[in-house]
Amino acid sequence: MSTLSGTDVRTDDSYVAGMERLVDAVRDLAGARGLDDVVEIVRHAAREIAAADGATFVLRDNGRCHYVDEDAIAPLWSGHKFPIEQCISGWAMLNAQQVVVPDIYADDRIPHDAYRPTFVKSLVMTPVRAAEPVAAIGVYWASNHEATATERRLLQALADSTAVAMENVRVLAELEERRAFEARKREEWLQACLHITRNLLDGTASDPLPGIAEQARRVAGADTTHVLRLTSDGAEIEVAAAAGDLAIQRPGEQYPLGKTYSGLVIETGQPVRIDNAQTQSRGAVAHSLVSAPIGPLLVVPMIAAGRTRGTMVMARQAGEQTFDEIDVDQATAFANHAAIALEFADARQALDELALREERDRIARDLHDDVVQRLFAAGMSLQALLGTLGDGPGADRLDRSIVDIEKTVAGIRSAIYRMRTPLGLGAAGLRDRVLEVLGEVTPLLSAAPAVRFEGALDVMADPDLVDDVVTVLREALTNVAKHAKASHTWVEISYVPAAGELVVEVTDDGVGLGNPDRRSGTANLAERARRRGGTCVFTSPAPGSEAGTSLRWAVPVA
CATH class of the missing domain: 3.30.565.10 (Histidine kinase-like ATPase, C-terminal domain)
Structure with a gap:
């Protein structure tokens, strides 16, 4: 027999068994992937470590004690919730102390009526986490039993390992949630790119820029998005499209590149993310495009075929959450895709203009080679006829008709000239x-x-x-x-x-x-x-x- 204290007497075999079971539990807790795994491990390990007749896992839940699950010789309170001030598990968590109760009916902290239908005579309730406990582990005996110091230490060690496991589970859950969130955002950006591509391919969007601005605003969670295009001389940026209820529509308005975020982005080819544009001197243009004070700002370049076409400016109102890294990465990729879409749209427009030009040339040739020549011939015939007539009303009317034909020919020639004028x-x-x-x-x-x-x-x-x-x-x-x-x-x-x-x-x-x-x-x-x-x-x-x-x-x- 090994004496640990006045009331702490256990055989070496039972102590070793308790330690081995604790080690097994710690190892299992290290691999727990969720709270359900933690509860399953702890409820069995606690009962076996303390050689108890029952064990339960209690979770602190918005001012209540939630008896999540149990391992006992008879049903206890699994699935029930009680006010935290009215149960011994709540007392242990509120006071951050382990509670040892040899006789539950001799302790005023115990709600005796709740225990009378059960087998419980003694218990130990151990809070999980020393500071601001988030749970408690309870073990019960069907006979009066005062837990030994070893049993208490083993239960406390299990509670400490449980606290670490729950923190790991929380962090893991946050990571999984973050991964899922990032995956959703990437999927949304991808769908936005596909939406633009479909509209361009099927020809439903004569001007793709408003759709591009709206897609970027929606997916980025911005209040406004403006697409700014670089002017042909490269000295200024021009407002090409805007999206969002707070966006000020100023299509065609131009701004110098100097001292603007767009100018910086075009110069470096890198996106710019600002947490609070109100404190930045370069934010004047961005502020002028939004009808409310703005805070977070994200400006990304639109690059295609090795040249910068412009920028995409996304803004949120002052006080809102800043754009994160996933916003920066995906918005940059989206903007480049949008720039490629603009290249495609320009190429398509050039092809349409070429087709129109060819059709105009064909019509001009037909007018010149057929219609004009026929009218000219008709005029010559009438002119010859006029020479055979003497003076009189008939001759005057015929002369006016010849003049009308000449003016008609002149009008057609003007139309031909206009058709052969370069488009634009x-x-x-x-x-x-x-x-x-x-x-x-x-x-x-x-x-x-x-x-x-x-x-x-x-x-x-x-x-x-x-x-x-x-x-x-x-x-x-x-x-x-x-x-x-x-x-x-x-x-x-x-x-x-x-x-x-x-x-x-x-x-x-x-x-x-x-x-x-x-x-x-x-x-x-x-x-x-x-x-x-x-x-x-x-x-x-x-x-x-x-x-x-x-x-x-x-x-x-x-």
Whole structure:
């Protein structure tokens, strides 16, 4: 017999058996992968180490004691929860002390009524973790028994090993949760990339940038995302798309690269993550794009084919969680994928423009080789016929028809010239603006005006001059529609290099405008010409004449 204390008397064999069982339990706890594993190991090991009639594992659960599971000769409280202040396991955890009770009915801390239906006469309750216990291990005897010091130490050692195992399980669970979280985010970024690719391949997105911005905002958990494209000269960035309720939409607005995060990202080719952009001097542009104070900021480059196309700027409101490493890595990969998508979109647009260009060339050839030649031949035939007629109304009408054919041919030639103008040249130039006005006013007229362009009109770079021409043409055609009662209208816009003049002529076959000097609109046209050093001349028919009205507005052009 080995004497450990006045009441601590065990055989060497039982002590060795207890230690061996503890070692086995510690080894098993080291491999536990979850809380269920810990409970399963501890409830059996505790009973065997203490040679007890029952053991239970109690978990601290929001102010209650949860008797998770047990190993006992008869049922105890498995699955039940009790207020922490009303049970002995709660006392052990609240006081962070091991409790030894030789006689449960002699201890006022025990709720006797709860124990009467059970076999329990004695117990030891050991808290798990010395500071702020998170659980307790209880062992019970069916007869009065005072636990020896060895039994208490072995149970305490088991509780300490259990605390380590539970911490390992918690850390492991966090790691698994983090891995699952990162896997979900990677999957979401991948799906976002696939979404963009599908839209580009099936042609559903004419402009992919808004979709790219929204996908990045959603997956990154940002409040706003802006796509900024590098301008052609590489000196500025331009707002191309925005997403998010707080995003300020400023498409086309440009900013210098200097002292911006986008400039830094484009210069280095590396992403920039800012925890609090409010304290950073480079955040001025980012702040101007969001309608609320921003804190965390993530700016990533959009790189494809070895060149930077722009940046993607993701922002969260002040006080929100910063972007993490997975956001940085995946957003960078997504931005590069988006840049490749833009390259693809540009290539596709180039192919579409090439196809359109070829179709325009075909139509222009058909018009020139077939329609124009037929009209020219018809005009020549009518001209020959006119020579056989004498003077009279019939000859006059035939002469006007020949003039109409000549103007029609001139109009077709202008259309051919426009079709052969490179796509995108003068997209908002004089010809386009004139055609827009004709499209607006034509529904008011008896027939669409015949239009003829002559000279290098597409190089007219003065926007004020173009505005004046558009205003003159709109006013003249509106007057024809309101007052002239004309069947036909002819419009000619020409640049005469020899005279250095831009000339707008509008002619109709109507009854005239009355006295043009009394109309404020025509007076405005004359004033516009006068301010530019030009002239504005109205010619109205005499009463009963079929000569119609003509307007000639001419201004000098450098």
